[in-house]
Amino acid sequence: MFIHKIDDDISLKLIELRDGQRVYELTNHSRDYLKEWLPWLDATTKLEDTNEFIKFCLKGFAESNSLTTVILFKGEIVGIAGYNSINWSNKTAYIGYWLGEEYQGNGIVTKVVKALTGYAFNDLNLNKVEIRAAVENKKSRSIPERLNFTNEGCIRQAEWLYDHYVDHVIYGVLAEEWS
Template structure:
């Protein structure tokens, strides 16, 4: 099992089926908070949907295509973060993350994104990490900005969000840039 200790409060572990109830409970309890920026909430309406997500993520992890981790804050699952996609041919990974509404303001997501970026470069030997964020999602945008990611551009109408399209800002970090920090 993959467990990565970030610091005394925070660690990441591969999402397992036994985490499904907690992740669904966290999703359901933060639904209105998360719905502003995440399009998959209408497709996550029961425990089975979370179990399907975990099962699919497990297959993709085994194949080296993604890595979904539960974010543990003081031993409790408070969100999910990881590589939504790993492209071994191009040595690139795309970080995605979300956190329950009651756990914001502790620096959890910045530390998580930093740890994932470290892991991508040091363990997976990737060349580039990207984070794509809806233009208007200022809280989420502050994470790659805080970590020194380069704003590379905007993808217009990148995602359908319930009843409208949103543009995405693309942030990138190269291994050589990260290693200089």
């Protein structure tokens, strides 16, 4: 099992089926908040939907195509983070994350993304880490900006978000730039 301790309060743990109830409850509790920027909330309406997501994540991990972890803060699951996909040919990982509304503002995601980026370079020997965020999603964009990722440009109408398209900013950092 994958467990990565970040500091005394924050760890990442490979998502498991036994996490389903807590992840579903966290999703449900933060549904309106998360729905502003995440397109999958309407498809996650019951525990079985979350469990299917977890099975999909575990399959991706078994095939070395992704790594989805729960974020543990003081021992409690507070969000999800990981590599949505890993492109081994190009040695690139694509980081995604979300955090329950009540846990925002504690620097958790910044520490998590920093740890995932370091792990990608130091342990997986990857060359690049990318993060995509909607142009108007200032909170999400502040994470790669704070960690000195390079703004590599904008993809127009990159994602359908319920009733409209949103543009995405792509951030990247290379192994040689990471310290």
